[in-house]
Amino acid sequence: MVGGGVGGMVAALLLARNGHEVRLFERLNRLGGKLAEHEREGFVFSLGPSLLTMPRLFRDLGVGCAMVEPAELCRYRFADGSRLRALRDPVRMEEQVESLAPGQGPAWRAFYGWAQECLAASRRTFFAGPLGRPPEQARLGDLLAVAPGRTLDGLARRFFGDPRLRQYVGRYATYAGSNPYRAPAALGCVPAIEHGEGGWYVPGGLPRIAADLGGLLAAAGAEVHLGAEVTEVIADRAAVSGVRLASGERVTADAVVVNADAAALYGRLLPDRRRLRRIAGLGLSSSVLLMLAGVEGRTAGLPHHSVVFSADYRREFDDIFRHGRPAQDPTVYIGCAAVDDPTQAPAGAENWVMLVNVPARDPSRWPMPVESYRDLVLDLLARRGHDLSGRLRFVELFTPADLRDRYGAWGGAIYGSAHGLSLIPISEPTRP
Structure with a gap:
């Protein structure tokens, strides 16, 4: 098994439980992939998923961590000030x-x-x-x-x-x-x-799921190798025969399961130009700018999840996908786990994760410095009811370049290829 994200962990667990000898190799020094967190000054931030859907699937696997359901799935605020709970x-x-x-x-x-x-x-x-x-x-x-x-x-x-x-x-x-x-x-x-x-939360943070899956892997007899980067899937025209590690070690295997972007597989691990061209033709998904903010004080009525919409959605996505630039009027997701979990921030404070969709490209190629874009987003939020002036202890940024470097994400794209239709008009009639 190549890759110890949640998908790789679950695949390895199911294979081990079905009697296969499983060895999992993960480049990072921890399991969970994008299901990760960042801590600073008593604030804990999710770097990946912020809610869990279909919890029964994890329960069926044996994941036993507690799960709670926030009062609202999400609260939407539109540019005209109206709201939808x-x-x-x-x-x-x-x-x-x-x-x-x-x-x-x-x-x-x-x-x-x-x-x-x-x-x-x-x-x-x-x-x-x-x-x-x-x-x-x-x-x-x-x-x-x-x-x-x-x-x-x-x-x-x-x-x-x-x-x-x-x-x-x-x-x-x-x-x-x-x-x-x-x-x-x-x-x-x-x-x-x-x-x-429903949309669920795990007290202590969603990475608790990865910890539980790690325990289940050990109980099932799977070998987990952390800090072990796979550089090649070894194969001939007939079949794969194993993997090669960055250390040079060759590990033989009857089958190899790769939990990574298809572009990483066919571009680097198992080069295949034809498949890579097909993947490139789909285009990249968007990426994200994460703004991790330690916020002083408590915000009255703030839900766990909220979205502040842009005034022109089509222009926002044209900016991202057609022009390859961050939108000047972006939609912003705000997640504040401290609303439901006081362990995620110091007493009387909040841990805000602000997520903005941006192009999958290095921020050095943006038309403005990433710090300037951070300020643009904060100014926009202030105009739309979320003024953090005087309350910010710090703001840390996690960019597409971090996604690329940490997880090997293709171009910094958060989901690899975009989902699209090739034979559709750009605009469609308002009513059928």
Whole structure:
């Protein structure tokens, strides 16, 4: 097994439990991959996922750490100052939508019903077997249920007349580092997961999951090698035969599972120009600028998760994906675990993780220094109700270059390739 992120750990665990001799090699000196944290002056920050969906999957594996559910999935603030509280209960969520945009509550109910059907169809097809060909049990109705050929923005326009609700739906593209005006409508199934199974938090931070998985790996008899970088997957035309480590050591194996970007596999570990060209043709996903802030005092009414939307969503994604520059008016995600977990910040303080979608390229190529962009984001938040003036103890930055250097992320892209459709119009009609 190459790579000790959560995907690699779970794959190694399942293989070990099925009787295979498993050796896992991780370049870093810890397991968990992007499921990581950073500490400073008593503040603890998540560098990766900030919530957990489908916790039953981890429970089924034997992960035993505590999990709690915040009061709100997320709170959205739009550029006009209006707000939408995303609540797990679909009935209450419909009420919140109706309060924001009178007459649109039933539209959200219809959208949620579509999301449920899309998720069910995806589980019967795309998640049910090897990628690359439709599973045998696929039905035409299942394939149509994912709205093939329609973008996520096109899906939002099918259901919602209010532009704020279309922006809310478009945000689900960013879960895959993609552009809602190019991403497939199938990403609209995410609300069925969030409202169906909730968005959860692990007290002490989500890296507790990686610690639990590490214990399960040991119990299953898997060998874990930390600080062991794999530089080559050894193979001939017939089969793989092992891996080579940075130390020069050759490790033989009957099979090799690689938990890394496909570009890293076919560009470096197992060079394949044809496959690499196909991957490059998909384009890079977005990257992120993380702003880790130690904030003095407590913010009245602050939820665990909130999103402050830009005034022009299309321009924001054009900046990122067409022009390769950070948006001048970005959407900002704010996560504050201290709202639900006092261990994550000193008494009377808050740990703010501010996440901004940016292009997957080195910040040295941005049109402004990264510190100037930090100030732009803080000024924007101040104008939209989150003024941190006089409250900041520090702000640390985690950039696409850090993603590239720490995790080997292709170009600093957070999810490798972008999800998009190649045969779709850029814009679609407002109503079907």
